Amino acid sequence: MTIYSATRPPLPNGTMPSYYIRQLYWAIMSILALLLMISFDYIWLKRASYVLYGLGMFLLLLVLLLGKTGMGAQRWLNLGVISFQPSEVFKLFYIITISRYLSEMQGKIGLASLLKTFFLLAFVPIIMLIKQPDLGTAIILLLVFLSLVIMKGLQRKAAALVVLISLVSVPFLGNILWEGLKDYQKNRLVAFLEPETDPSGIGYHINQSKVAIGSGQVIGKGYLKGTQGPFRFLPEKHTDFIFAVFGEEWGFAGNVILLFLYLSLILRGLDTASKAKDEFGSLLALGISFMFTIYFFVNVGMTLGIMPVVGVPLPFMSYGGTSLLANFVAAGILINIRTRRFTLFY
């Protein structure tokens, strides 16, 4: 719906936006996929995980070799009628595989096994993603990995390493501090560090996004009444900056409701994790919930100007078929785990 608004032509008599139609097809496919995901015991996922992981890695490799370029990055694979983004599919296989691997491990993770797990399961795909380059997904996969090993439990030395890795991601936190500075202070710093900074580049994106959201005020400008998106002030309006379009049209009230819906989904996921019948299900549910959380926070934080601009979509809302499909599949897995939480039925 918001994609329709985001991509509607600026004038009322324009043609139907093709993005909207395409996304609609993907949505139907996604719902079918979700139903499919509920229909079998997720234990099959555990069994198939290594095969899936291998398949995912193969797809990533394919992208690197013959992928289609879009927005300066090579993320798409063209399969005749449709092109899709293997990294979106891969992240699910990745979570499933890590969950299985960790669930088969006994007790807390020692330093050696942490490193072994990391290099076995996480290192290679993350490097491949960075090569694409899809830094956003790479960071999210790393964070999901870290949060899952924390949830599994770590021995002291291993914990120390995780803390160390977290410190490496301090620039991330630094960005939040960075936004706390006044504009002129930032300008000075930027001018100092990077004299070549293009004012109509990244700064322009964030600025326009903030203008869009801010101008929504309390109740928004109303559906289809937003101006920033359709008039092209907002770049990437139907993908990474879709939240800005939503915020402009629905205002604070709409945003709070949206945030509440996402939070409910995520908390439901956590609840599912604590109720799952086995450790695999539990870790899988956690992994998916964390993934949603990170995506949501990074994306919305970016449009609000408190996170750096990394190209990650907003789950369920951004344009992008594979992403939508993957998110629905992930939701399907959560439902699957929840419905099969009582072992005695089987």
Add this chain to the structure above:
Amino acid sequence: MSINGNSSEKVLISAYLIIALFFILTIRIWQLQILQGSEYRKLSEENRLRIVRVAAPRGIIFDRNGIPLVKNTPYYFVSISPQNLDGLDISALAELLKMDKDVLSEKVKNRPQQNLYEPIRLKEGLSTKEIALIEARRSDFPSLAVDVDVSRDYLFGSTGAHLIGYLGKPNEFQYSSPDFRDVPSNAFIGQWGVEKLYDRQLRGTSGERIIEMDALGRELRLIKEKSPVRGDDVKLAMDIKLQKEAEESFGEKTGALVAMKPDTGEILAMVSKPSFDPNLFARGIKYRQWEELNQNKKLPLLNRSLQSQYPPGSTFKIITAIAAIEEGAIDVNTKVTCTGEIVYGKWHFGCWQKHGHGTLSLHRALVESCDVYFYDLGKRLGIDKIASYARMFGLGKETGLRIAKERSGMVPDTKWKQEKRKQPWYLGETFNASIGQGYVATTPFQMAQMMSIVANGGYIYSPSLLMADNKPAPLTKLNIRQETFDEVKKALSGVVNENGGTGWAAKSSMVNICGKTGTAQVVGMKRDSKYLPEMFRDHAWFVAFAPYEAPEIALSVMMEHGGHGGAAAAPIAKRAIEVYMKGQRLENRQTTH
């Protein structure tokens, strides 16, 4: 619980952490939408809506006979919208616009921060050929736009340029001045002459177009439009035919001519030679052209009729004569014998006629411009009396015309000399002043005004650039007897028409011209001008009015380094008067029929 004992606790902690993250987002959204919402709403409106000021068509400037002197013309410029400049191929654009690549990228990059959404003007004053080229490449540069402003065509070119003035871009000071707040940025405004002086009337009220735009700066929809209100026309007192004839009669010489209507104070012509082409300015003057005008040794931008002052020479004898009669220093029969010089102490004050004029009265002294006669009058009057009469006729002070930063001229007296030079006044200086030399200095405009007062018999009118609808009331009347004026006017007619009159060259078969020659010394010693290089030759003056019986035009002619006034300046005055009188008679015939 299926996982390790402390796991549900961890899940709970992560739930809290996630809630905290969402809380941060909510706070931020609250900050943007509630706290700064109205600010951002305004920004988004500015983003989308652009108020474009539309310059009103400027009022037309007419001459006194209704001949248009200017025409409004389109002035094309190409601009680029500042959004989405990434990926702009500067070198291709530079090639298209035939501009220097560095200059162009400087313009694009260093735009002022406050005008984030205002299109950047890249090149102005485009020719139709350039426009066609740009339009043809439109698809390669979608954010490029050709727009149009209103500028002027000065139909008579350099004729009357100092009076009419020109349009130009507002300067820094004008940008911030409240007087120009309603003027569209970058619009042409009056920068000189009448265009500047009456800018407010001519300008009209600019209109506004509120336009919805996309980020590329393309107009999507017109939301509201306020039509501009055309500026008022201005009808000048100037007679373009007279102005043109006068300018042509100067040829290559430098100088000035001012013509006025004695019974109204209307300015019929204001010539300053050399002149310049105001169209250069109205088409966006190039720096090189500006330099050229500024560095020209003949100072074409100087309005010599107001901004230059010269010793008036013998034309000043009119003042001395009036003062002498009025003050009873002489009567019309008082005779003085001129032997060619007068000796005062060890100083010899010569007459221009080395052999002397013999014995003559005031009438013949004016006709033949005898210096010795006026030395004698000066001695009888004293400098202070002469100075007070000079001031009555408007000499030594600004006319208040405001068309240019004028010079006030100089009327010396004993008090002035004591204060400024810390010296007593010497009689020799009075001799010099009596014949308009020495410290005395006047602008051509002041001399025309003086002649106008003589012609109308002592009435002072406020000088007017605009044509008067009704006959204006004089400001004051000088306390000078009519007989005095009659006597002087009769002599001035003699200057032109009598045998031996120095102004013989102005004698016209068409109209009885009255006048007075003047030769202002450039170098101290009198020498025969003909054999001097031009820059040392004397300035030639001729002041005149016509016809004798009921004056309709009064004027002053000043030719720099023209030599003797009678030979150089008088014919110009004659030509100007004749062309004006011809026009008047034609008009009279038309109105009587």
